[in-house]
């Protein structure tokens with residue numbers, strides 16, 4: 001497939017999921033980027049890529065487990081071949097295991113860390129040269145308010161806290177370039193990850209009276225991915241309707 005956009009390619013992980021699919025469309029339609037739709041779930045990655053192509057956006061599906069040893073290197077190669085050099089990396093893939101101190105074993109802890117923070121680190125490392133040579137490179141990481149406030153599921157909360165710290169720590173590696181690295185920290189969002197049984201309670205505990213739609217978060221990711229955000233770097237934007245300022249959803 002020929003690259004239409006040259007070096008304006010966004011790699012979006014978790015592109016088959018609730019937030020990833022909406023973000024892929026936001027970046028493709030709003031910023032004119034070609035989109036590499038990465039997800040462990042082949043059917044959903046393919047569906048997102050097809051929807052984008054149906055809307056006239058250059059896109060391809062990459063069914064990849066981002067925790068695999070070879071994921072980063074092989075993604076660089078295959079995205080270059082199918083779409084071109086990468087200007088945007090948006091790390092959205094994430095897993096939440098609803099386990100506590102007593103029932104989180106080491107394998108589950110490591111798996112959550114691998115998906116939520118080690119993979120974003122390795123993917124940023126793998127695409128760093130592309131990002132530096134882009135007109136304006138952007139990395140946007142999807143953390144969670146749980147990474148700021150703490151949460152009852154410690155592996156998830158710790159992984160998101162690490163991702164927030166990684167976001168600001170990577171500035172040193174991109175010093176002197178046009179690359180910015182930022183994160184978003186959503187509160188409860190209406191996607192397959194949401195605990196639906198708790199949705200009404202969480203909406204009632206949110207000052208805006210509603211939980212988030214993925215579009216609410218994708219809009220902020222779109223801004224952080226665009227040229228106008230060039231002065232914003234190393235930050236984490238909380239998007240939760242004000243919920244975490246006042247209390248916990250619990």
Ligand SMILES: NC(=O)c1ccc[n+]([C@@H]2O[C@H](COP(=O)([O-])OP(=O)(O)OC[C@H]3O[C@@H](n4cnc5c(N)ncnc54)[C@H](O)[C@@H]3O)[C@@H](O)[C@H]2O)c1
Pocket residue numbers: 013014015016017018019020038039040041044064065066067092093094095096115142143144145185186187188189190191192193194
């Ligand atoms: N839904 C919420 O309430 C909420 C709140 C705060 C933060 N978040 C974060 O938002 C992001 C998007 O989640 P979502 O709500 O859209 O949930 P989702 O479950 O719909 O999407 C997550 C996607 O990540 C993919 N994924 C998981 N493991 C992977 C792997 N090893 N390799 C490649 N892809 C993998 C899944 O297949 C899925 O498509 C996540 O990082 C999540 O932690 C969600």
